[in-house]
Amino acid sequence: MTQDDASQNTSNLSNSAGDAFITFFNKFSNLDISPLPPSTKARKEFFDNTIVPYMMFKEVPVKMFQNVEYVFYYRSLIKTIKSLLMIDSINQSLVLQYEDKKEVRNSECRIFREQYYSNWWKREESDLLLGQHLLLLVLYSDATTLDHMGKSSGHPMFLLLGNIPNHQRNKPESKALIGYLLILKAMDSKTKNSDKFRTTQREVFQKCLSTFFKPIVEGPELHFVVRGDIITFIPVYL
DSSP, X not given: OOHHHHHHTTTTSOHHHHHHHHHXXXXXXXXXXXSSOSSHHHHHHHHHTOOOGGGOOEEEEEXXXXXXXXXXXXXXXXXXXXXXXXXXXXXXXXXXXXXXXXXXXXXXXXXXXXXXXXXXXXXXXXXXXXXXXXXXXXXXXXXXXXXEETTEEEEEEEEEETXXXXXXXXXXXXXXXXXXXXXXXOSSHHHHTSXXXXXXXXXXXXXXXXXXXXXXXXXXXXXXXXXXXXXXXXXXXX
């Protein structure tokens, strides 16, 4: 059991049981300084008063449909990118410019193994000002349906950075949960198969995305620390 495991195990216990666990751990851990709080009550008060902004989800009412209010839960785009760049393996491997590394098989076939090898990247990069770099934001949604958001449900939506190599991008830590795409529920089959319902679904989807990407629309230049330097990025997304 790690120290973090020991601390976590006290969160769902009564104060007396948690205090007994803390006493037991401190007695047999052979540590000069205990990583645990002095009591379970003190630990709970600490977490109740702790706010970690980049981990908090925002809530925006999107649509009232058939007496159900659908709320979009999402994380700040800027803070989500920062949380990814805080991971050393991502920060160190982030590619800042186009790389001409095309694999040619024959005169009619070329292979682009990375996003930043492509002609598209080269073309987009040529329109940037001196000192600006592309930041490719890749979004995908999991097919899993979650129903713990009040009366509404949604598909988890994740963010990846296209500036990192494929082998890094495929690792679990390179994927950040950034929101839940709302799923509208119709009360009957007639409503579900109607053009109005399908139009409403599209409107809700577009409202979710426009809410999430608002920081990019309002200010397209982003600044992040990469390998110790402040880099200016122009975001694009797929």
